[in-house]
Amino acid sequence: MLQTALTDSQKNVVRRYVEVWRRWRSGIRGFADLERDLENGSETLVDGIRVDNRPGFAVIAADARDQRFRAAMFEDDDAGVEDMTTEELEQLRRYILDGTGVVPVRKWRRPKQIGASVPNHF
Secondary structure, eight states: OOBOOOOHHHHHHHHHHHHHHHHHSOSOOOOTTHHHHHHHTBSBOGGGEEEOOOTTSOSEEEETTOHHHHHHHHSOOGGGOTTSOHHHHHHHHHHHHHOOSOOOOOOOOOOOOTTTTSOOOO
């Protein structure tokens, strides 16, 4: 297993990424061993997150379970997550990358059901 020593600052970016993912994406991921993996210097962390400690590169090099979310946060790919507004994306990026601001509250958007307002008369 490859080892990657992250700085405290890089570890904090990883922690904030995981925190935001949990709040903004649906699904269940196994992040329970994140701290152990960070301390052991694992290059591949829990649930398919691969890290890179090289200066000038995004600390999260890949996310095998949600590459679109990773691209939205680290590559400014606004199309990667169509259920977020531009303002929400910018706020999340600032929080993950710089640790500034707060994570906005997730407003779950569900499409309206067709015919939901029409009473059923049988």
